[in-house]
Amino acid sequence: MSTNIEFYARRQQLAEHMQPNSICLIPAALLVTRSRDTEYDFRQDSYFHYLCGFPEPQAWLAISNQTLKRKTKAVQSHSVLFCLDKDHEAEIWQGRRFGPDLAKKHFGFDSTFGIDELDEQLLELLDGHDNLYFAQGHNSDADELVFALLKALREAPKQSMQAPGNMVDVRPLLDEMRLFKSPAEIAIMRQAAQISGKAHIRAMQSAQVGLNEYHLEAHIHHEFAMHGAKHPAYGTIVGSGDNACILHYTQNNQRLNDGDLVLIDAGCELQGYAADITRTFPVSGQFSTAQKQLYQLVLDSQLAAFEQVKPGNTFKQVSDAAIAVITQGLIDLGLLCGSLAFNLDKQLYRNFFMHGIGHWLGLDVHDVGHYKIAGQDRPLQAGMVLTIEPGIYVSPDADVDEIWLGVGIRIEDNLLVTADGFDNLTHNTPKTIVAIESLMAQQHTHKQVEFS
Template identity: 40%
Template sequence: MIKESEYKKRRDALTKKLSNNSLTVVFSAENKTRSNDTNYPYRQNSNFYYLTGFKEDNSALVIAKSKKETKTILFVQHKDEVYELWNGKRLGKLEARKRFLVDAVIVSKDFKKSIKKLCKEKKYLYYDFQQKIPKAKKLLIDNFKTHRDISPLIGEMRLVKSKSEISLIKKAIEITKIAHHEAMAFDKRNKNEYELLASIEHNFKKHGAYSDAYTSIVACGDSANTLHYISNDKPLVNGELILIDAGCEYEYYASDITRTIPVNTKFSEPQRELYNMILDTQLKIINMIKPGVFRSDLQKEAEILLTKGMIRLGILKGKYKKLIKKQEHKKYYPHGIGHWMGLDVHDEAPYLDANKKEIALKKGMVLTIEPGIYISKDDKNVLKKFRGIGIRIEDDILVTKTSYNNLSGGIAKTVKEIETRSQHKKMA
């Protein structure tokens, strides 16, 4: 768990980035209605959570900074017996005062009145330009001529993870590891994608992760060639591969893992050839990771290695430099090599600095590495044995002082490891 002192340290670090005579407001997420009087499960706004660790809605963090002093205020919902009867306990003002290391705690219904006082003599307003501003709080925007986006400043801070954040990510990955290994051992005969998905989500919840980090993908055969396939409702067909892109969220921190496994416990020879080429590429890219390296370097090398591999396998024909220049490889490898990961699976952290220059890897950053090849069953330009195969292999990597740590390295991914685990339950 993350201590209150760490949240305060983050707020103090953010305050140093703010201009004098400024007011900063970071809102909680709003409840979203599913239908009539039922809501979707509540998930706190990541930037608000990063600065407070508070999970309740209708809340706000305010930082009022002048030349002489800075005041930090947390607005929280008041205690309400009727609300709590239907929806659960609220922390309330008194308990919030005991818990949070802020200068003041005020109930949310007094937000307007308090903000009017705080606006006086303040020149700049910081808030998240992407976040929907509650109607009742729109008065903020109307009271300032100069608006600044707070999200890039927080995003920059979120790039480098603390020890406690890394521990939570590791826990999320450990749970995801169990789910993927169970999926490999799952008897897939005469089953459907959603049955395998149920096993994965069962293991997430069983081991303390009450939410997935994103909508899971369980894509058999040609379905894997739809990158954001979330229907998960097709039969598991003997002889096909299943691309499983699934990761849980533990205490708001994400994991993001993809493994591609056979339905009938064994890879066919063409599947094995393509899989090993992609795995070899992934291992080489991961081995490049260290402080000072740019993500674009990883992307370029991945494109070279995958293109050369596709030439060797007969999927592409020609010289790799010309093929890359013409973007021919993009037909089979259309996405990036990876992304930042943390409080969000695609962490809200910048790839470019304030001067629009690419940010180099640094100790404490966490990113995914996920090469893949996707060949439609209808692609007549490719040898028939490769058609209908979609493969992605994805791991979560921590940048260390001199190199890297593959946080998900314990999840089986060689052909031998996967085939062994796929036969586990049948042998038992």
């Protein structure tokens, strides 16, 4: 991504969508304590990253479209960054910092200041603006600072300063912007999908009876890191046997047993952007007859959903297509009784498929963006990226034939909506029965190995 051009364009777009004479304040993320004097690895706030790409904590971004002192009436953004100063001693212990001067040059800000000047400079920046765009409630420390500054402006002697009279939630504007991915964003997401797909392939080829779920998790995370994606985008799920029926299972500490399926839901984070792939495969490398029947049903439902992914259609149409296939298939296999219409009306399929068909994908794995507009399902549009992830989960205590008990299957891909349909960013990750069995046969052995 061309740093200056891409981020500048986003700041300019936001400035154009704000009301005249407005200022927006966005805080960076803070370090989070893991235990005592250690912190979790730093992950930048998604809104902050989206607008400037600056990678450090304890920073603030201000964007103004004020035109009072300008000769032109055209909307022009003015961006200001507050960040940690250069500090030789601190950088020996904690790592290098950009500092204000290098940050201005590298990221293309109009002005930069040290974080110690934040209170004083923000007072001057806020003064005279009519509107303050801010994500109240998103960051409690930021809330406290902003309200203190507004109070100081309102109480300035002889009304010498003017506080913004109107506070506007900036998230709806930013969420709508983030929902539509630029070519630069799509390129990163495509790469993240490719890296994640390689990790799933490695897990399939590494699986064997006697390993533990965490061994496959280790393979996945290693593959991410070896391709420059240091972190998963979310807690990796490696659920074998009936653990696959726990939708957000992350313990990943059980033995892989012969005859079981293993469900892996894993995606890397690359330059802030998430991939989100789920594949389900047999530990032994061969699906049983019953497993094939349920697996093919999930795959057929996903392909039916794919057919509805195109501009003008809605998430509901995508979901309805998958639900109809799953419900009819469960009737045919004897897990549900009665007509298709009856089961759909009573939503009995929810005993086996209880989650949604997918979600937006981007800087957050469950990315921002409204699913409805004015109470109506919003139509899909080119540039949106979403997941399609049908599944079937048969609880170990379900009232069905025992051949189905404890089987959990999900198949998830990442789709970019295009002008005439979709582009499957994760199509290189095998998911047909033949492709999975063939892949696993290449390096798979049925020898049981004991690991501590």
